[in-house]
Amino acid sequence: MSAITALPARARAHLNAIDLYLARGGRPVLTGVDLTVSPGDRLGVVGENGRGKTTLLQVLAGTLVPDSGTVHRAGTLGVADQEMPIGEDRTVGDLIDVELAQVRAVLRAFESATLALVEERPGAEHAYADALAAAESIDAWDADRRVDISLAALSAVTDRARPLAGLSVGQRYRIRLACLLGAGHDLLLLDEPTNHLDADGLDHLTARLREHPGGLVLVSHDRALLSDVATAVLDLDPTSDGRPRTYGAGYAGYLEGRHAERERWETAYRDQQTERQRLAQDLSAAQNRLSTGWRPEKGTGKHTRATRAPALVRAVHRRQEELEAHVVDVPKPPLRFQLPRLDAPPGATLLRADDVTSHGRLTTPRSVLLRSGDRLVVTGPNGSGKSSLLSILAGTLPPDEGTVQRKRGTRIRLLTQESPPPSQRRAFEVYEATVGRLVSSGELAEPDTIGLTQLGLLPSEAAHRPVTELSIGQQRRLDLAILLAARPQVVLLDEPTNHLSMTLVEDLTQALTTTGAAVVLATHDRQLLRDTKPWPQLHL
Structure with missing residues (x-):
């Protein structure tokens, strides 16, 4: 209701x-x-x-x-979901009118109340006061100006006569968002x-929401x-x-509270499992004593066997009851990401790129030197060549100019922005096939291999489904698992927050700060940039 x-x-x-x-x-x-x-x-x-x-x-x-x-x-109430409320045969102004319908209604009510007051109709003063309060509460007269300010700040179309049919989904979304920010909804x-x-x-949206x-x-x-x-x-x-x-306490309170909640959950689950194991061991020991009680050492009299038996039977029954009464009511906690140990020879130069370019992609020559444990954040607007630079470092894109030198035997892996076309095979089969190739090629020793479940990226149920049936986020997790399976010494991450949950991104970011591998990431993510602020930056 x-x-x-x-x-x-x-x-x-x-x-x-x-x-x-x-x-x-x-x-x-x-x-x-x-x-x-x-x-x-x-x-x-x-x-x-x-x-x-x-x-x-x-x-x-x-x-x-x-x-x-x-x-x-x-x-x-103002709502911004993923549906456009107006047909493509209308204009930007029509969309604005739809989003400001409540404002328009309040202003019409005020005009009617004003006219009634002028004409001295019965009850007009009370109706006028209500209409004035309603209009003032949302500053209705200034709504269109506020919308225009947000349209400009959000880089949205400001021409109200412009047909919607010629606008992208993103442009329409920005128009509607500007309307919501200007409408004065409660x-x-x-x-x-x-x-x-x-x-x-983003800066404009943040400021308006805070206000x-x-x-x-x-x-x-x-x-x-x-x-x-x-x-x-x-x-x-x-x-x-x-x-x-x-x-x-905001997002910081959420991070702290979620961590404490998870610790309590894991502790309670572990305690219950430990207690159940202890009770099972007690039962097994009692059953063993009962068995040996009925089969005493040679020479023991029948009377001894007869007097010991009831007590042992009671002990077994008591321990069976204790085990059955023990309730495991704490569900198993979700997986927690575990970054494997990624080591590289201390002080060794793992990769060096000098004045590399790629025609039409990375036009300005760039140089990168990576040693064990180095960190680097690559920033820049779309089209500046961030992905191209990481591909050149990974060896998947040859530079048109410049040179790249890699230490022999260095394992270098790149997480691209999007997942490859999904396989019909089950996720764990794709993962194990990758591990098998690494071992058979001699790139990875058998003792250094890692099972998929050890990484905490995919639950067993998802790991046994075809990759085509996994969500985009789960496919992205499989990509990350395959990268880590190689135990890389140089980790290249292109927009690593794409499609990954906030929890995983937080855990991954923290883990990357302490790994012995060299890490390079390219990102627009503002929080990731904040979290990696101490890292050296290369702005393209």
Whole structure:
């Protein structure tokens, strides 16, 4: 059951959801979701792909009805999902009018109330006061100017007569986002709002969301946006009791709280497994004593056997009851990423590129020197040659000019931006075939091989499915596993945050700071750039 007030109510804007449950195709998508958003609250919603983040926004917006649970809303609502609300035969101005429909309605109501006041109709003063308060609460007269400011800041089309048919999806998305930022809604529900934005657009969005006086629910994988904006974070990923967790103190509080929660979960699971193993060993020992009690050493009398037997039987029964009574009610924790040991000869020069270029890709000569343990971040706008430089270093793209020298026997691996075409074979078969080639070629010794499950990147269920059936994120995890299987001494990562969960990116980033291999990464990810700020940078 939901209720939406007819008029803006900035001071009392409120969004509340209690014990939401929704299943699709018999599979639970949302379970036990509770949240409260008041003016000034900016709730980030995170979780792996398929955890129901977009579904939750649809439930909160009222476009999808949960199987159980309640949602209550007070105040005007602005929603940015992935659907365009207007046909392609319309103009930019038409789209703006659709997004500002509530503003337009408030202004029309004010004009009507003003006319009624002038004509001295009965009750006109009260109606005028209400209409004025509604318009002032969202500063309705300034909405179009605010939209124009956001259109320019987001590099969106400002010509309102421009047909939508000639615009890209990204351009349309930026127009709608500009409208939402200018409309003055009491509550904003935003689904991945950083999509299609450049650096200036990201800065503008961040500033406007931080200034928003109403409530905000923000679904995003952008760790920098969450860090800058969120006052609390709702995590839809699995927990020990199966219910989502909300962490206060912003994104930093979420990271700290999630880590503590995971430690408690793993400790409780380990303790229960240890206790169950102890009880099983006690039962086995009692059963052994019973067996030897019935078969005493030669010469022992029948009376001794008869008096010992009942006590031993009771001990076995007691231990059986203890084992059966012991409940393992803590589920097994999810996998945790484990970076294998990546070593390289200390102080050795592993790779050197001098004045390399690639026609049409990397036009300015660049040089890179990598020794064991070196770190390098490659930055620059799209088209500046970041991917080309990493491909040249990896040896998959020969330079048109310049030279590249690699230490003999050095294992160099590149994680490209996108996964290769998926195989029909199961994931573990693809992985094991790669390991087999490494061993048979002599590039990797048998004792140095790593099992797929040891890396903590794919659960057993996913590892036994054909790669074609894996999600994009899971395919990306398999790519990373195959890279690490080679135990590389030079690790090259091109936009490593693409399609990977925030949890994995955090763990991977931390692990890369201590590995003995040389690491080079190219990225636009603002949080990754912050996390690697101490690393040397090469700006293209």
